[in-house]
Amino acid sequence: MASVFVIEDDRRWRACLREALQPMHSVVFTSENTTGYDLLAREAHEAVIINLEAISSNGIERLKELRRVLPYTPLIVTSPLGATEFIVEAVKAGAVDFVPKPYSGTRIKLAVDKALENRSLRDEIDYLRRQQDIIYDFDGIIAASASMKHAMSTIRKLAHSDSVVLMTGETGTGKSILSGAIHFNSARRRKPFVKINCANIPEALLESELFGHEKGAFTSANKTRVGRLEQANGGSVFLDEIGELSLALQAKFLRVLEEKAFERLGGNQTIHSDIRIIAATNKNLDEQVTNGAFREDLYYRVNVLRVHLPPLRNRRECIEPLSYHLLGKICRTARKRIEGFLPEVIALFKDYHWPGNIRELSNTIERSVFLEENRVIHAENVFLPLPARRSDRTDSTLKELTLREKEMILDALEACHWTQKDAASMLGITPRMLNYKVKKYGITHPRWRKNR
Structure with missing residues (x-):
């Protein structure tokens, strides 16, 4: 009322x-x-x-x-x-x-x-x-290791500049979150913040996504579309995986950096957009320039303010506080009350290589929250792929972990009514990896034969 x-x-x-x-x-x-x-x-x-x-x-x-x-x-x-x-x-x-x-x-x-x-x-x-201001608050970003503290110190300084920022690092190290922290702690914080992942959009559509298109520019263009660069006018654009841009798009994007101007696909009207570019890549752009896969002139334009995010395995001091931070966030979403981890779980996390970095850690904890029925996460509810574990384990330990992995796969398949695609999503692995493990452990189900 x-x-x-x-x-x-x-x-x-x-x-x-x-x-x-x-x-x-x-x-x-x-x-x-x-x-x-x-x-x-x-x-x-x-x-x-x-x-x-x-x-x-x-x-x-x-x-x-x-x-x-x-x-x-x-x-x-x-x-x-x-x-x-x-x-x-x-x-x-x-x-x-x-x-x-x-x-x-x-x-x-x-x-x-x-x-x-x-x-x-x-x-x-x-x-x-x-x-959003709270999410992207610098004080809320966990940096317990010396390498991450150095990276955060650099990022705090870069936020106040209006120059191009290039973040490098492996997939899952937090580049997307930190790009938001840069924008929301800058003078552009009240203007749009637009994210574009160049690796997730087919090349044929990426040009239209970035620059927009005019009606009739191509067969299915039945109306004019405003591109993401135009939508972000006054704000910031996070261009994730910039190394995936084709050479043709690199040439067009170079003009955006130099003149902040472009034309929509199929149009001849020059559009000006006042934007700040924050770019990220998990590739070695120096090698790409040498190999001719990335334009040298564009490289010099994006490599102005550079910061490298270390992989999680190189900042193991961050693993425990990150785990508790992610647990609280996941539990709020899942509406579950889980207070922490058994010591052996934290030890397992610190012992793991984490090729997927923070993203993989988050997925692992999310699966554990889904399976856990106690107030703390137990080791039997933690699923980690065996090949990436350290190799100094005893044969009995490896056998125990193999059994645990098979049980986790069976639990996920049963929960997803034996649909492998859904089970793979729940486990945080690709369908191809799940198919490999299903064959490895000899897991079968009558329903699969009927669907062949």
Whole structure:
């Protein structure tokens, strides 16, 4: 139930408003006088309905005054003065809607519902922005090792610059999160932040994704599309896996860096977009330049402010605090109460090579949370691929781990009704890897034979 404040003298319109809005909303009435406006400034209400009929000579100024006092409260204006010029003035003064008299109860109810919905959406966006600021807060990023502390010290400095940033490091080391930290701690924080993964978009579509296209640019282009670079105007663009760009797209992107200008696919109008580029790659761009796979001139343009993110195996001091951080995040999403890990689990995590880095650690913990029925994660609910484990284990330990892996695969297959694709997703491995392990352990099921 929302509180709606109404400034209205006429008893007939008060009755109409009361009938239309109650009992869905709490309606507070006052007369059109100074006392009513003062009362409105002192009390909190979700929406305001103002009759400008009696004070049409100074109603617009009064509306402007209210907008200054209540910058986020939707103001709905009613008046028999329905001239276009008057409506435009009212909207410019801060009204979110203008309802001319005479109006029906249905019309005023629609105006209030729309205003409340828009306010709710705005509040939600503001909340998400605050949450996003928390997510990308530098102090919330775990850096327990010397190498990661050095990287974070560099990133903090880079955030205040407006130059191109290039982050290097293996897949899963946190480049995406840190690109957001750079943007949301920069002067562009209130402008758009657009992420583009060059490796996930087919080359035929990537040009349109980046630059947009005009209607008729190609067979399926039935309307004009604004590209991601244009959408990000004023903000930042995170170009993940920049090493995957084709040479043709590299040439076009070079112009973006040099002139901040481009044309849509199939168009001839030059579009200017004020953007900051944050690029990332897991490839060795120096080698790609030598091999002719990456333009040397583009390399010099993106390799301005460079920071390297070390792999998780080289910052083992971060593994335990990262594990607890990820556990809390995953448990909130899964609505489970798991408080921590047994010591042997942390030891197992620290002993593992983590080829997939933080992303693999997160997937491993998520699977463990799904399977765990106790308050702490037990080792039997931790699944890690055997080939990447350290090789200094005894034969009995390896045999025990092999049995555990097979049990984890069987549990996942059963939970997913023996659909291998879904089971692979649950386990955080590729369907091809699961198929390999199914054959390795001799796992069969009658349903698979029927589907062949």
